[in-house]
Structures are given as structure tokens and as C-alpha cells.
Amino acid sequence: MEPPRTCLLLLITYLGILANVDGFRNVALGKPASMNAYRNRNPPSAAVDGNATTFIHPPGSLVDPISWWEVDLLDTYYIVSVSITNRECCDNRLRNFTIDLISDDLSASPTTRLCHFYPGTVRKSVTEIIACDDVLTARKVRVSMEDRPLDFSEVSIKGLHACGGLQFTLNPGIRRLDTALRQLIVDSTATCAVRCRVEIDCDAFQTLTSALGVTCQLLVGQNGNTVTDNTWKYYSFIV
Template sequence: MDTFRICIVFLVTNLGILENVNGFKNVALRKPASMNGYRDENPPSLAVDGNATTHIHTPDGPSPPVSWWEVDLLNTYYIFSVSITNRDCCNNRLKNFTVDLISGDSDPITRLCHYYPGNILKSATEVIECDELLTARKVKITMTNRHLDFAEVSIKGLHACGDLQFTLNAGVRRQDTALKQMVVGSTATCAVKCRAEIDCDAFQTMTSADSLTCQLLVGHDGNTANDNNWNYYTFQG
């Protein structure tokens, strides 16, 4: 069975779980983690130990100009969301940070998942969805001019079979008749719907004030038009 068919079978088998975001596997749990400096009693591994009562912490002293923490997922995954739980301290410390995704290629590429402008209150959990559906092997959290400390990171991901990926064509709309059209909760859900549909090779989304329209499309090619209301994704396999 070719790689494409293997991935489709996998997704069809697991679709009932994948449609519920709480059913996604936490692909960061107990994976190797690192950071650019830490106190001996607060190593980077404590952010992925599954225990929200432990926490990581940069070294004591003045706030560093840049602090970062990173987890290696050991495989390439579609990243749907990154949940960060703050420690039971310091309402105003964990704020204004960047979540980046790093590819697992021999020449790694770093892409922005999301910049979080604000603070996470003590003991609170914030679920951060990436601005676009991307794949990554590593997830990195960076903050400037502050100590970096938090309790736990949970990453909702789906294994990217082979290196199959969707390519974004922003501000473009396919004019073909859609295979299926539906309202979904996120771009990630639309992507999963396409991966599970045997005839789907591409999809496109339109965001309105209160919904996201998802259209599944057949074929990699078709008539397109510039339309800032739509984002068109082609399936690369």
C-alpha cells in the first residue's frame, strides 16, 4: 500500500477520536526538552512530565535578554494547538511570548505558530492554536527580557505520514465545484476532513465573523482566482 493510502487508512480509522480536540494525543509528553539555561531543581523536562505541580525556571539573577524552552517531538507532526499551563505563581511573568515550529529536515526551518500578546494567570492554562496548519518536529517558546518559568506544555498533534503536507495559497480561491462543503471549528479540522476523504486532494477555507467554511476539492489543479476572503491548501504527496 502506498504512503498516501496508508495515511488515509490511519485517519479514517482514528477520525472519531480526532474530531474531538480533547482526544488528540499529547505528542510532547515525556519527550526530550531543552532550554538556554535553568536552575538545577527546575530542568526543562519538568514542562513535559505530565505534572502541573512542577515547573521549569531560568537561572536566578537578572532577567536574561532572551529566554527559550524547546521540546523535540522525535517525529514530524501536524501541530493543531499548544497548551501552556502557568505555575502557581506570578500573574504577570508569563507574557508576550512567541511559539515557533521547527522542521526536522537536515536544514531546519523555523516558522511562527503564534505570538501571544498578553499574560497567563497563575495556575491557568491557555490553549494556543497556530495561525496556519503547519508540521514540525520541534516546538519552541521564546520570551524576551523576562525569566521564563511555567508548569506544563501539552501539544495536540497528528503524525505526518511520510512527509505529506498541505501548502498554503493565501488569498486564493479554487473555482471548481466542491466535493463537500461544511462549517468547521478550525483550519485543522478542515485538513483532517480532507485527509480522511479518499478523493480529496486540496481544500479551502473562508473565515467569517462567527464561522469557518470548509470546502473539500478534487485534484491538485483547477481554475483559481485572487480572493482575500479565502485560503487554498493543496495536498503534497
């Protein structure tokens, strides 16, 4: 079984020309945004309206120890970069902020992973293009800053549609015994899934997590000799 060609080609393009982020569209434009607190005339949506003259702004006083703004992308994307444009008025407000990615599982406890911590100050009217530290997928992107109110003009997110998520299903308590197409050490299960989708012959994968990282075995076909083994996690491609 072969992954959908369109999704596969997009992934190969993504992994091959990651540095050329301008080739990807802004997946945040016009999407629903929210903020922990804001002035009515400066709503969260101002940061994704495509207009750098509008801006978000918190209330007159600090409401919470951490100020945050986030956008819901309404689907799962591989996040290539996050661009933040500071307001034209202020040279020292936007600094030492964190960009987090929130999974497409929007249950009571969705998974939140670090995209990048930006140490330093974004000067007025300057746009900083920030690449995530790893290849990650997300449904929501959040910008947060401690001990200071958060305000800026615009956020642009370059992303690649994840083609319906990772499209693998977990088969608990099973380990395949057949020879792996490829074995490598990666940082996460999500990265292993990406590698499987890039390999034209990969139909499943399994992972073993240790202190050294995640052992990722790419497998051919969805049938093979299996044993019960709760230390490994086996994922098969959804047909």
C-alpha cells in the first residue's frame, strides 16, 4: 500500500526545501484567534487580519502572570516558521517570548510542545521569522510572555497541510519481528511518522523510547510476524 501521492510529494518538498519558507502559504490568515485578556478595540483577530497597521493589545494592567495569544488553524499542519511583526510604536515590549504548538487533540489535556523560545527584543515595525526547533505538527499556535503584557501587530504562520493528520493508528502491545526497511534514532514518534510517509515503501513503523531518543523502525507492508511487547509501539498506515 502506498501513501496518497499528493501528500507524499508535499512532504518531500517540505523536507527538501525547508530553508525556502516563502514557498508556503500563511495558514493563520483570517483564522480564529484568542487571548487571555484584551482591549475591545484591539481584539486577538487583529494579529491575523493581514494588516500590519492593526494590533492586539491587553487591558490597561497585567491580568495574569503569563500573557498569551493563540490562533486555531482549524486543521493539522506541519509548522515551518512563525513570523511576528512588532508594532510601529514600541521598541522594548516584545521580548523573551515563547512559541508553543498545541496538538489537534483538543480534549481537556491537549499536547503542547515547544516550537521555539525567542531570547531578545523585536524592535518596532520589525518582522522576525522564527523556525521551529523541530519538525512538528499542530492545530493551534500560541505566543506567550511572562510578567509583561503581550502586544504586537501581526503573526504569519508558514505551514504544510498534514493531509488529515499523521494517518497512522496505534496497535497497542504489538511488535513486528520482520526486518526493518530502515532503522534510525529520532526525537519523537511524530518525526518517525514523517519519515515513514516520505519513504515510498513504508506502510507501518514502530518505536522504542529510551534515554537516548526514539528508535524508529520503518516497515514494509502491514502484515508480518508479531509478538506481544509493551515496550514498543507499533503504528500502521490507515487505509
